[in-house]
Every structure is written in structure tokens, then in C-alpha cells.
Amino acid sequence: MIERLQELGKEALQEIKEADTVKALDNVRVKYLGKKGPITEVLRGMGKLSAEERPKVGQKANEIREEIQKNIEAKTAELEEIALKEKLKEESIDVTLPGKEIKRGARHPLTAVVEEIEDIFIGLGFQVTEGPEVETDYYNFEALNLPPDHPARDMQDSFYVTNDMLLRTQTSPVQARTMEKHKGQGPVKIVCPGKVYRRDDDDATHSHQFMQIEGLYVDKNVRMSDLKGILEAFVKKYFGPERSIRLRPSFFPFTEPSVEVDVSCGICGGKGCRVCKNSGWIEVLGAGMVHPNVLEFSGFDSNEYSGFAFGMGVERFALLKYGIDDIRHFYTNDIRFLEQFKRA
Numbered sequence: 001m002i003e004r005l006q007e008l009g010k011e012a013l014q015e016i017k018e019a020d021t022v023k024a025l026d027n028v029r030v031k032y033l034g035k036k037g038p039i040t041e042v043l044r045g046m047g048k049l050s051a052e053e054r055p056k057v058g059q060k061a062n063e064i065r066e067e068i069q070k071n072i073e074a075k076t077a078e079l080e081e082i083a084l085k086e087k088l089k090e091e092s093i094d095v096t097l098p099g100k101e102i103k104r105g106a107r108h109p110l111t112a113v114v115e116e117i118e119d120i121f122i123g124l125g126f127q128v129t130e131g132p133e134v135e136t137d138y139y140n141f142e143a144l145n146l147p148p149d150h151p152a153r154d155m156q157d158s159f160y161v162t163n164d165m166l167l168r169t170q171t172s173p174v175q176a177r178t179m180e181k182h183k184g185q186g187p188v189k190i191v192c193p194g195k196v197y198r199r200d201d202d203d204a205t206h207s208h209q210f211m212q213i214e215g216l217y218v219d220k221n222v223r224m225s226d227l228k229g230i231l232e233a234f235v236k237k238y239f240g241p242e243r244s245i246r247l248r249p250s251f252f253p254f255t256e257p258s259v260e261v262d263v264s265c266g267i268c269g270g271k272g273c274r275v276c277k278n279s280g281w282i283e284v285l286g287a288g289m290v291h292p293n294v295l296e297f298s299g300f301d302s303n304e305y306s307g308f309a310f311g312m313g314v315e316r317f318a319l320l321k322y323g324i325d326d327i328r329h330f331y332t333n334d335i336r337f338l339e340q341f342k343r344a
């Protein structure tokens with residue numbers, strides 16, 4: 001019987017060796033170790049053996065069974081590893097292959113210029129404030145010293161929503177609203193960027209919708225020299241330290257005195273060229289000391305407080321910096337134009 005067991009053991013090990021799939025191995029296991037297998041059969045016949053032989057055969061049977069079991073387990077592990085390796089090989093990815101290009105967008109050039117100007121003024125102690133684009137006649141005109149029949153309203157003919165409401169013609173109403181919120185207490189030091197609207201015929205230099213940034217500083221003892229210093233610092237930061245400014249007297253209903261601000265020409269350095277129409281200067285801003293009426297309308301005592309204000313067109317600042325020849329490029333969404341402003 002021991003011989004028979006040893007033979008069975010040999011046969012089983014041979015079959016395990018030849019098995020090349022997990023399924024085949026399982027068949028070997030069922031065949032030799034299953035309930036109807038030959039080893040179980042041998043054990044079942046042990047009743048006929050002598051008391052002396054019985055433990056020896058039992059021990060041998062267990063040994064053989066364990067050996068078969070162990071070999072099956074080892075071979076299973078081996079086959080599984082081979083299968084895994086093959087699977088990994090099939091699924092392997094070449095990480096050195098170039099990837100698909102992802103099309104990247106970019107900020108609109110006007111957004112980039114607004115953010116750049118905001119950053120300069122934040123550095124000079126100003127806060128950025130925004131407000132509604134549909135305004136009341138009061139905040140857009142009256143609070144800024146433009147009463148109903150003032151002739152200066154004609155220059156800012158606009159789009160009315162109702163008799164009393166319109167698309168704002170400037171961002172100053174945001175400043176009037178902010179002053180009002182301060183209830184006569186300074187300082188107010190803000191810049192207000194945003195879209196504004198005027199009835200206009202569109203061409204290379206005009207648009208019925210454009211962007212503006214206005215600034216306002218109201219406090220005790222604010223002087224014209226403060227205005228000049230702030231604007232000079234701003235212009236040098238935006239256009240370059242070699243540029244200078246000059247102020248010329250002008251008129252705005254909401255400031256007194258009022259000035260136009262020119263920056264020295266960056267093309268000819270002030271000698272005169274086509275860009276500056278031979279003057280050496282380029283007009284970039286309007287500004288002035290806040291009119292006492294405007295301070296009073298918004299709740300400030302004009303004997304106690306003074307302030308300066310300024311306004312600039314964002315498109316003009318973008319045109320000058322990037323040498324763009326037509327304002328309409330900003331609004332037509334031509335990707336060939338916009339792509340030139342992509343940055344790393």
C-alpha cells in the first residue's frame with residue numbers, strides 16, 4: 001500500500017509539473033485529493049490493515065497529500081505570477097510618448113491691462129471698488145455736478161433704460177456711491193474699473209462701449225501736488241521710469257481746477273514724431289481737484305475735506321503699450337489677435 005501511495009505521489013507531481021494553467025492544476029487537485037480520489041480511497045481501505053501497519057500507511061498518506069498540496073500551491077503561485085507579468089506587459093504605457101496638446105486660453109488684453117493698473121494703484125494705497133453698469137440719472141450725472149440741463153451732458157449722450165435710468169457713461173457714479181457710504185468721514189482712496197457706455201459711432205478710435213478706470217482720493221489736506229505725485233508714480237510704473245508727465249489746464253464739471261495729463265512720447269523721447277503728432281507729448285488722462293459741490297452732494301464737508309480725482313480710458317492705455325492701431329480689435333474676438341497676448 002505504501003508503494004501504491006508513493007506511485008500516486010509521483011504521478012501527481014508529474015501532472016502538476018505538466019499543468020500549464022490554474023484550471024489544469026485545479027483538475028489535478030480534484031483528481032488526487034478529492035473525495036473520490038485514489039488517496040482517499042487508500043485511507044478508506046485502512047480498516048483491513050493490521051494495527052501495526054495502519055499508522056505507517058496513515059502517516060505516508062498524509063505526507064503524500066501534503067506534498068501534493070504544497071506543490072500545487074507553489075505551481076499556482078508560479079502560474080499566477082507569469083499571468084500577471086504578461087498582463088502588465090500588455091497594459092504597459094510608454095510615458096515618454098509626447099502628450100496631446102491642451103489648448104490654453106489667456107486673459108483678454110483689456111483684462112490684463114486693468115489688472116496691471118489696479119496692481120499699481122493698490123501699491124499706492126488705493127482700494128479697488130466696483131458698481132452697477134445700469135445707473136440712475138442722479139449718480140451718473142447730478143451727484144457729479146451735472147444738473148439736468150447742463151450742456152456737458154451732450155458730450156456723454158447715452159443709452160437710457162427708462163427716463164431716469166441709463167447705462168453709465170463713466171465709472172464716477174461708483175465713486176459717488178462710495179463717498180456717500182463713508183458718511184462724511186475720510187479717507188476715501190479708491191480706483192473704479194469697469195465698462196462704460198456712450199452713444200457714439202464706432203470707428204478705429206471710438207466705441208459705444210469701452211472701459212474706464214477712475215481714481216478718487218478724499219481726505220483732509222489733499223492738494224494738487226498729491227495728484228501730480230500719484231499720477232507721475234503711476235505713469236512711470238506703467239510706461240517706464242524714463243517717461244515724464246505734464247499737466248495742462250482743462251475743464252470737467254466734477255473737478256475744479258481740472259487738468260489734462262500728457263505723458264512724454266515713448267517713440268521719440270519727446271523730440272516729436274508721427275505718434276505724438278510732433279508735440280513730444282501724448283494725452284492719457286483727465287484729472288483735477290474734486291469740485292466742492294461733488295463733495296457736498298455725497299455728504300462731505302468741503303471746508304474740512306478736499307480730494308483729487310482722475311479718469312483714464314483702458315483701451316487707450318492698451319493701444320499705447322502694445323502698439324495696436326484699431327480699438328475694434330478688442331471687441332471682435334479674433335483669435336489671431338487675442339493669441340498674441342498669451343503669456344507663459
Ligand code: 2NL
Nearest residue numbers: 172175254286287309310311312313
Ligand atoms: C477722462 C476724465 C475724469 C474724474 C474723471 C471724478 C469723479 C468724482 C469726482 C470728481 Cl466722484 N471727478 N472723476 C475727474 C476728472 C477726470 O475723467 O478723460 N476720462 C476718460
